[in-house]
Amino acid sequence: xxELAEVEFYRKRWLPGLRxxxxxxxxxxxxxxxREVPRPQDIAHALRGECxxxxxxxxxxxxxCFSGHHQLGVHLGMTGRLHLQKPGYVPDRHxxxxxxxxxxxxxxxxxxxxxxxxxxLRWFSGPDPAPWWSxxxxxxxxxxxTRPYFLALLQSHxxxxxxxxxxxxxxxxxxxxxxxxxxxxRARLHPADRLQSLSxxxxxxxxxxxxxxxxxxxxxxxxxxxxxxxxxxxxxRWRDGxxxxxxxxxxxxxxxxxxxxxxxxxxxIPAT
DNA sequence: CTATTTGTTTATCC
DNA sequence: AGGATAAACAAATA
Numbered sequence: 001x002x003e004l005a006e007v008e009f010y011r012k013r014w015l016p017g018l019r020x021x022x023x024x025x026x027x028x029x030x031x032x033x034x035r036e037v038p039r040p041q042d043i044a045h046a047l048r049g050e051c052x053x054x055x056x057x058x059x060x061x062x063x064x065c066f067s068g069h070h071q072l073g074v075h076l077g078m079t080g081r082l083h084l085q086k087p088g089y090v091p092d093r094h095x096x097x098x099x100x101x102x103x104x105x106x107x108x109x110x111x112x113x114x115x116x117x118x119x120x121l122r123w124f125s126g127p128d129p130a131p132w133w134s135x136x137x138x139x140x141x142x143x144x145x146t147r148p149y150f151l152a153l154l155q156s157h158x159x160x161x162x163x164x165x166x167x168x169x170x171x172x173x174x175x176x177x178x179x180x181x182x183x184x185x186r187a188r189l190h191p192a193d194r195l196q197s198l199s200x201x202x203x204x205x206x207x208x209x210x211x212x213x214x215x216x217x218x219x220x221x222x223x224x225x226x227x228x229x230x231x232x233x234x235x236x237r238w239r240d241g242x243x244x245x246x247x248x249x250x251x252x253x254x255x256x257x258x259x260x261x262x263x264x265x266x267x268x269i270p271a272t
Numbered sequence: 273c274t275a276t277t278t279g280t281t282t283a284t285c286c
Numbered sequence: 287a288g289g290a291t292a293a294a295c296a297a298a299t300a
Contacts, residue, residue: 003278032295060279078279079297094297116296118279159289169280178278238277258291260277 002076004059004139004174005217009225010082011057014064017084017101017110018055022047022066026091026098032117033080033096043123046070047099052110058136059173071130073122074112080119085109097121139173140214150207158196162189164257166210174214177259178234183213184263185233190270191256191263197271237262 002010025044027034034040047066054065062074062082074082089109091098096114101107112121124130138144153171166172166180175183184191187209189202198206220226228234233251236242242251244264251262 006278075279077295078277080279115298116277116279118295120280157288161289164289167279176278181278234278257289259279 002060002080003176003179003217004057004141004214005179005221006225007060007062007076007174008057008218008222010076011055011062013082013084014052014055014110016108017052017099019051019053020101020103020107021049021051022099023102023104023107024048024100026095026100028096031096033112033114033119033121035120037121037123040121043072043097043121046125052099056133058133059139059169060176061133061136061173063130063133069125069127071124071126071133073120073124073130073132075120075122077114077116077118077120079116080112080114083111083113085111137170137173140175140210141218145211147204147207150210151203154195154198154203154206159194161191161257162193162195162198162206163191163259163261165195167257167259172210175210177261178237179213179217180259181237181262182217182233183210184268186213188267188269190268191261193271199271202271233262 025047027040027044029040046068047070050066050068050070052064052066056063060075064072085108087105087107087109094113094115095111097112099110122132138149157165162184163180166175166183187206189206220228231245233245236245236251243249244251244267247266249264249266252265253260253262255261
């Protein structure tokens with residue numbers, strides 16, 4: 001589920017835990033989400049008594065920095081989420097990492113839940129940024145995601161279908177299935193178009209809309225998960241008999257780049 | 273029982 | 287080489 005806006009929403013959910021020492025860590029080292037952590041129990045031992053100092057999001061990745069130079073990486077996969085519980089919370093079977101903070105009678109409990117376990121936790125101790133947090137590509141809403149930068153990205157993958165390009169986390173970090181469809185919709189481009197078939201004007205429009213969708217998503221969903229406006233493709237795309245909010249045409253659903261893709265057959269005409 | 277899912281990685285094929 | 291495709295991961299939901 002989580003794309004960059006949902007990831008930002010979840011990042012903020014753990015902020016009430018800032019600056020309160022960890023009293024106890026509950027985790028199941030067997031859980032698949034620890035597959036990249038050699039000794040999951042190290043997390044529990046290292047963090048006891050330490051405080052959450054910072055929480056960062058980049059694309060679909062999260063990093064929680066603790067005192068003692070400990071860094072916890074979180075990728076939410078398809079069904080992962082972060083939430084807050086009351087003191088005395090009893091972890092349920094899909095909670096894989098739980099922080100009980102001090103004072104235990106009043107501090108919130110931080111919970112990472114992921115039923116499908118496509119999510120992933122990472123761990124690094126040291127004063128430098130964790131290796132998995134270095135050299136991350138610019139996000140669509142970043143200052144560095146300039147038009148020349150984006151146009152160069154497009155040029156370097158001429159034969160890639162638009163949807164596959166938008167879903168690639170090395171190029172467009174944080175964009176997932178719904179944002180990719182929203183971007184194609186607003187740019188009036190067919191998601192299966194090869195990048196080389198886009199006119200210069202279409203490429204510029206694509207850049208503009210990519211940035212716009214990222215910013216809008218952060219504002220609407222990243223803040224408080226408000227329902228998306230009816231003018232977006234989002235609320236129509238899975239709706240039974242969903243129609244294009246621009247012209248009322250029945251939306252098409254087909255598999256493009258391996259993912260179910262919704263688009264309007266009237267305003268998203270192939271460029272070729 | 274079936275098919276679906278807002279993600280990623282790997283193998284295999286073309 | 288680079289991209290398409292399918293499978294795998296695993297559980298809930300319809």
